[in-house]
Amino acid sequence: MLYHESNHGEEEMINAIAEDLTIGERKQAIYLCESLITDSSVACVRETLRVKVNFHADPPLFIMSILRQLGRYDILKRVYKVGRNEIEKKIQTYRQVLPRFRVLMVTISDNLQMEDVEQIKFLLGRTLSHEKTENIKTFLEVMIELEKLDSVSPERVELVEDCLRNIGRLDLAKIVAAYKITQIIWVQNATNMSMLHPMLSQPDQYNLRADQRGVCVIIDCVGNDGGMLENTFKALHFNVLYHSMLGANEIFETLKEVSKHRQSRNEDAFVCCIISRSLDDNILGTDSYGRGLPVKNIRDLFLGATCPKMVGKPKLFFIQSYVVPESDHLEQDDCDSLPMRENLPTDADILWSHCRTDESQLLQEQHHSVYLKALTDALSKAKRETDLLDVQMKVNGAIYDHNQKHPEANYHCDVKHTLRKSLYLE
Numbered sequence: 001m002l003y004h005e006s007n008h009g010e011e012e013m014i015n016a017i018a019e020d021l022t023i024g025e026r027k028q029a030i031y032l033c034e035s036l037i038t039d040s041s042v043a044c045v046r047e048t049l050r051v052k053v054n055f056h057a058d059p060p061l062f063i064m065s066i067l068r069q070l071g072r073y074d075i076l077k078r079v080y081k082v083g084r085n086e087i088e089k090k091i092q093t094y095r096q097v098l099p100r101f102r103v104l105m106v107t108i109s110d111n112l113q114m115e116d117v118e119q120i121k122f123l124l125g126r127t128l129s130h131e132k133t134e135n136i137k138t139f140l141e142v143m144i145e146l147e148k149l150d151s152v153s154p155e156r157v158e159l160v161e162d163c164l165r166n167i168g169r170l171d172l173a174k175i176v177a178a179y180k181i182t183q184i185i186w187v188q189n190a191t192n193m194s195m196l197h198p199m200l201s202q203p204d205q206y207n208l209r210a211d212q213r214g215v216c217v218i219i220d221c222v223g224n225d226g227g228m229l230e231n232t233f234k235a236l237h238f239n240v241l242y243h244s245m246l247g248a249n250e251i252f253e254t255l256k257e258v259s260k261h262r263q264s265r266n267e268d269a270f271v272c273c274i275i276s277r278s279l280d281d282n283i284l285g286t287d288s289y290g291r292g293l294p295v296k297n298i299r300d301l302f303l304g305a306t307c308p309k310m311v312g313k314p315k316l317f318f319i320q321s322y323v324v325p326e327s328d329h330l331e332q333d334d335c336d337s338l339p340m341r342e343n344l345p346t347d348a349d350i351l352w353s354h355c356r357t358d359e360s361q362l363l364q365e366q367h368h369s370v371y372l373k374a375l376t377d378a379l380s381k382a383k384r385e386t387d388l389l390d391v392q393m394k395v396n397g398a399i400y401d402h403n404q405k406h407p408e409a410n411y412h413c414d415v416k417h418t419l420r421k422s423l424y425l426e
Contacts, residue, residue, distance in 0.1 A: 010059060011050065013079055017063070018046040025070050027140060028109075032066055032102050034266045036144050036308055058097075065097040069106060099266075101154035104179050108164070108172050109140040117142065119167040127151060127159075148308045205422040206314050206349075207268060214267035214313075217241045217258050219251055221276040221285045222322065222362065225372045229273050229318075232376040236425050238271060248285045248293040251276075259301040262309050269423075270302060271316045275369070277359055278321035295319065295354065303347040314423050316351045316388070320369045322359040348418045353392060355399070355413040370411050374398035379425060388423040 019042055021029060026045040030037055033052045037044060049066075053059035060080070064087065067076050073084045080087075112120075120142055121133045132145050143160075146152040152159055157176050164173040216238035220226030223244065230240050243254055255272070262270065277284045282292030304311045355371035378394040392415055399411045 010053065013063075014046055014049045014053070017067070017075060017079065018042045018049065020075055021045065021070070021072070024138070025072065027138075028070060028106050029066055031140060031144065032069060032098055032106060034099055034102065034309070036147055038141070038144060062097055069098060069103060099154070100179070100182075101157075104157075104175070105140060105143045105160075108160070108175070109138055109143070111172060112139045112169070116167055116169060120163045123163050123166055150304075150311055205424060208423075208425070209268055213237050214269040214271070215239050215241060215258065215262070216271035216273065217255065218243065218273045219246060219254065219275070219285075220244045221246055221251075221274075222320075224362075224367055225275055225320070225369050226273075228368075228372065228376050232379050233271060233273075236379065238269075246285050247287045248283060248290065251283060251285050252293050252297065255298060255301050259307050262302070262307050267310075267313070269314045269316065270310055271318070272298070272302070273318045274298070275320045275372070276322070277324050278356070279324055279326065283319075283321070284324065299350070299352065310349075312349060314349050314351065314388075314419060315347075317353065318372075318375060319354040320372055321354065321356045322362055323356050324359045348420055351388065351392070351415075351417040351419055351423075353395075353413065353415050355411055357409070357411045361409060370402045370409075371395065371399060371413060382425065386424065388425060389417070389419070391425075 018026070023040050026040040026042070027038075029045050030040065030048050033048045035048055037048070049063070053062055064076060064080060067073075068087060073087065076087050077083060114137070117137065117139050120139065121128070121136060124133070124142065124146075127149070128142070128145055133142070136142055136145070143152060146159065157180060161173050161176040161180070164170075164176060213236070216229075216233040218226050218229050218233070218240060220229075220242075221244070226242060226244060230242055234240050241258065246254060251274070274283060279292050281295050283295060283298070284290075284292040299317065300306060302310055302315050353375075355369070357369070357371075361367055361369075374395040375391075378391045378398075382391050396413055396415070399413050403410050
């Protein structure tokens with residue numbers, strides 16, 4: 001299972017709510033859950049809500065906040081047995097529960113007519129292609145496409161304000177302007193805090209919350225060091241998803257599922273650790289035949305085009321490959337594909353750390369990867385001011401020292417990154 005099982009009663013409640021919502025309300029509910037998925041099916045909203053409440057400190061408050069924003073007081077009455085006035089008192093803090101930016105966009109969408117939306121689509125003709133907008137019916141759908149392009153975000157709403165002014169909706173443009181002011185005040189407060197506490201909210205570093213930093217998926221197809229990685233990343237406050245002994249196809253399907261669920265989560269970072277035999281740059285997993293899984297395919301699952309929710313957030317990949325000689329690995333007769341060479345990551349905010357050593361290392365009694373041992377040691381000993389790239393340099397140093405002493409058991413670490421800021425995991 002990728003996620004914890006939710007309470008059975010809560011599961012039934014979510015099912016009932018999802019079925020009661022209209023298509024438009026389902027789209028809004030998914031959006032308020034900080035997802036850019038455009039599928040508005042009952043199954044999709046049910047899964048999005050389920051995943052969201054599994055990781056929320058107060059699931060009932062979150063669901064009530066969604067329903068209140070949708071104006072579905074009838075469902076609130078039926079499910080929670082409370083009237084409108086009581087709901088208003090109970091969830092006075094709902095603005096802290098739901099993301100302010102998403103609430104703003106839903107509110108604006110509710111107050112625009114179809115002709116307003118058509119005018120906005122026309123104004124955005126150079127930003128959004130006709131193929132993107134021809135089936136769009138609501139302002140919210142326009143915003144989803146703009147967010148995917150990173151043209152609009154909680155910090156950048158100028159384009160929204162300009163569009164509203166240009167179609168004559170000054171009333172809504174003023175609401176956006178007010179939001180901008182409160183956002184500036186929030187940033188100023190955060191800046192003042194960072195001046196008092198230099199390690200807090202620095203503009204040149206990625207923002208990682210102390211708790212619930214994100215998911216670390218570990219796939220151990222060798223059986224030696226997965227537990228060591230699990231303990232390390234749990235201590236760093238990551239939600240660890242551990243898988244062992246998977247074939248190449250199973251690795252890809254597992255990671256594809258993880259990528260899909262990132263769209264309904266508000267996470268600060270993503271980590272992927274793989275320990276496997278490999279053939280050139282292809283991960284074999286437990287397979288003894290076939291060309292395996294090109295590492296590029298793994299990385300591509302979490303790039304902006306495939307996983308827009310992770311745009312602007314650090315994505316860290318640590319791979320230990322035990323290279324199998326070509327002559328020792330069976331290829332399928334019908335497989336004529338060539339190995340895909342690794343390329344530099346093209347998306348921003350990626351650290352790619354791929355270490356290779358010969359498969360013969362696994363024959364050693366009680367073998368442990370020098371690379372993974374150095375990595376977990378460096379992460380565990382890192383002080384609060386130690387940047388992740390400095391951690392990687394310590395790993396490189398440990399590998400260099402090992403290779404000097406044991407040239408017959410050589411490790412080669414290939415490190416590439418497109419990180420734009422400092423990253424502190426401690």
